[in-house]
Amino acid sequence: MEYDLNRGMLKLYSLLFLFLLPLCLSANNNFNFNLIQKGKQDGNTLLVIGGIQGDEPGGFLSASLLTTHYEITKGSVWIVPNLNFYSIIKRSRGPYGDMNRKFAELSEQDPEYATVSRIKNYIKDDDVKLVVNLHDGSGYYRKKHVDDMHSPNRWGQCSIVDQTQIDIPMYGNLEEISTEVVKHVNNNLIISEDIYHVHNTRTKEGDKEMEKSLTYFAINQGKAAFGNEASKNLPTHKRVYYHLLALEKYMGIMGIEFKRKFTLDSNGVYKAINDDIYISLYDEKIKLPLSRIRDVIKYFPIKKDAVLDFKASNPLLTIIKKDNTYVIQYGNRRLSRLKADYQEYDDDTKSVEIQIDGKLQDVKFGSLIDVEDNFLVKENSRYRVNVIGYTNNKKKETGIEIKNKEIPERFSLDKKGTIYRVEYYTKNKFAGMVLIKFRT
Incomplete structure (x- = not known):
């Protein structure tokens, strides 16, 4: 092609x-x-x-x-x-x-x-x-x-x-x-x-x-x-x-x-x-499945220069910028609006370790991982981790088994409440994102 x-x-x-x-x-x-x-x-x-x-x-x-x-x-x-x-x-x-x-x-x-x-x-x-x-x-x-x-x-x-x-x-x-x-x-x-x-x-x-x-x-x-x-x-x-x-x-x-x-x-x-439509961003540091994406995604990490480098799975997919909002368009349908959280970007492309249902996996940024019951982000001194929507009484979100019910559904990327963001940062720079998809 x-x-x-x-x-x-x-x-x-x-x-x-x-x-x-x-x-x-x-x-x-x-x-x-x-x-x-x-x-x-x-x-x-x-x-x-x-x-x-x-x-x-x-x-x-x-x-x-x-x-x-x-x-x-x-x-x-x-x-x-x-x-x-x-x-x-x-x-x-x-x-x-x-x-x-x-x-x-x-x-x-x-x-x-x-x-x-x-x-x-x-x-x-x-x-x-x-x-x-x-x-x-x-x-x-x-x-x-x-x-x-x-x-x-x-x-x-x-x-x-x-x-x-x-x-x-x-x-x-x-x-x-x-x-x-x-x-x-x-x-x-x-x-x-x-x-x-x-x-x-x-x-x-x-x-x-x-x-x-x-x-x-x-x-x-x-x-x-x-x-x-x-x-x-x-x-x-x-x-x-x-x-x-x-x-x-x-x-x-x-x-x-x-x-x-x-x-x-x-x-x-x-x-x-x-089905099976997606956009990947910034050399695949982020990959967004779009088939059931929410109408609005808040605090989405965008490069500070406001340039959005993306690849689409379909020639009818594009992203249109208006002020601090990035509209994902599929033909003449608006799929979602990304509310920008402007960040410095780290050039790191290394993989990270995540334990999925008790089994340790090496995971690349931009991956979407299927989870049956729970996942656990392994501690890594290089990164600060933010599981979007998950809260606990500890300062870190690593080393903890997290189940679907422990993250409020409103923080999911999809309307079914199954896909959640795990974001990685090096100091004050965004390093990459992994998506967790709970099976229903």
Whole structure:
């Protein structure tokens, strides 16, 4: 997996953007999109794009799962899970207008000019042969009017092509491919209302709005391009389910093979989205599991220079600084707010000894340790230890067996009351953190 990370700031093109910037910059000053390249580059690449509109989480979460939960064993897949990352964070269709209407003409003064130009270059790359742009649309597309939510004016639950075919060496039979994808999805529906249809917009026959779209730009570059729409009437994880069904069929058509780390059903997708997400900080001195993290974490050790160096398990995860609070964002969901306790940081990366259920273990900073009944932090002359939330009548918190019930639940990192912080300090500097997870 390769991340293409352009870490420059968004260009400051307007007074509005200048006003918003201090409130919304991520902790590493980066809202540029990621390009993740998976598999073996072979001149037959599938380019998957999510997040062109920030209020369509089914699309960008599907692309994100493709990066984190799929292994490409044959062929090549490029994934952009967060094309309009600022729009995703803002939970907006487009703070600077609809990005999917900026692919025909665009002023260099537009705040999104650099983003649009960059994704155009990836679309035009010689290796890219097929492009899928993921969307969530309103209602349920039907070829004939049924009611307000089921009509030709709705966009949900359809596979979109701009025209029937294009004259290119590979995958030019657009409507036939779209029909194959629709058939595959419809063989795996959750309920019958979710049925998919092919939606040919016949863009070149005079649809001036669709002429500005990403897929129409792509086919004019000689690339097979499709839109995949899931209905906004569905819960997010079910939208993701339908997007992944379609993506797996596109991969099959292209001869791309893969392994998936979860069961492709409604429950499996829900767990894949919400479990096993984390952020590690400061060269992994701290690792935060995020699936059930509390809304607010107080007195969190942040470097005094206020720079937050982090790595995320998922390209939709970021941290945004506002005053002395660091907001952990997952797509357009705010997971938690870290209230900064500014500290000098020690460069020590040594391991420490903790006794877990009577057995002594060597533990690295940033570890999460499962505990059945109790743990005991071994005395170490180098460190001062603080088990957050635990109190006793002694001056030290080492050499004492500590059980779950002896730490008030409000001090846990997670809402289930199972994960607690053990912090290590050398004199007045923060050295690292170990997390204790009591089994329930």
